Amino acid sequence: MSKSTNNAFSRGPVAGRLDGKIAVVTGAGGGQGQAAALLFAKAGAIVIASDLNPKGVDDTRAIAREGSLPIHMTAVDAADEAAVSRWLDDAAEEHGGLDILYNNAAHTHFAPFGEMSLHQWRETMRLELDIVFIPTRAIWRHLVARGGGSIINIASVSGMRATEFLGGAAHATGKSGVIGFTRQIALEGAPHWIRANSISPGPIVTPVTEAILASSAEFAHNFNGWPLLARTGRAIDVAYAGLYFASDESSFVTGVNLPIDGGWAAKGGHTAH
Structure with missing residues (x-):
């Protein structure tokens, strides 16, 4: 079972923090992307969200409708250049501009390096790098026209350090690339007041990780032992x-990679709680 401490998950006032903002969120059909879309909407943003999975689209729409949250959910493949360009151009026209891009959508293959196929490697690069490049490139001119904005890319602690058990050579490479890409566009965006930062999650419990935790005691041992803090x-x-x-609040913050990992990136070895 994953470590947890009652009432210890992130919380705090959100009302008004994104008033007047138009936020784009990819991969919002569940897990981390859905959580971000809902939180941004509660903070006052109009959220333009997408997911490739029709069930995920329906699920997020239902939650938004139940909470009367301004989330416009669409089925879009974030790795499809033409589809993403149409989607964001239409959104910018409808809402008068765009302010925020939250690049959450991604997919990866895990396998021991000696068993990883070239197909798995290449598909991971497409679905961890192209899937960030394409929405960023599509929104760029809209942020320039807006006079600035914020790009947030989801990387991973696996892009910062090697990870036990996962067989994550492709994943590590893709997420390292996201971190490097973020720093470069922070530099190139600065003259336009476009800020770019990345977030590197560590052991985060999601529907995907829950399934692996339930099926593999070895994975659970590593996953639960990564953080310094006594929860995942x-x-x-x-x-x-x-x-x-x-x-x-972060108007003077750009080019940063922020680990959200309970301290995992700060240590070596396994922590027993």
Whole structure:
């Protein structure tokens, strides 16, 4: 079972922190992307969200409708250049501009390096790098026209350090690339007041990780032992970091990679709690 401490997950006032902002969130059909879309909407943003999975689209729409949250959910493949360009151009025209991009959508293959195929490697690069490049490139001119904005890219602690058990050579490479890409666009965006930051989640419990935790005692042992703090993370922990980067509270913050990992990146070895 994942470590947790009652009432210890990220929380705090959100009302008004994104008033007047138009925020784009990819991969919002569940998990971390859904948490960010909901939190941004609660903070006052109009959220333009997407997911490739039709069920995820329906699920987020239903939650937004139940909470009367301004989330416009669409089925879009964030790795499809033409589809993303149409989607964001239409959104900018409808809402008068765009302010925030939260690049959450991604997919990866895990396998021991000696068993990893070239197909798995290449598909991971497409779905961890192209899927960030394409929405960023599509929104760039809209942020320039807006006079600035915030780009938030979801990387991973796996892009910062090697990870036990996962067989994550492709994942580590893709997420390292996201971190490097973020720093470069922070530099190139600065003259336009476009800020770019990345978030590197560590052991975050999601529907995907829950399934692996339930099926593998070895994975659970490593996953639960990574943080310094005596719990693993939740999607809301990551979403609150995204809210900070999206808001004007971080107007002098750019080029940063922020681990949300309970201290995992700060240590070596296994922590027993």
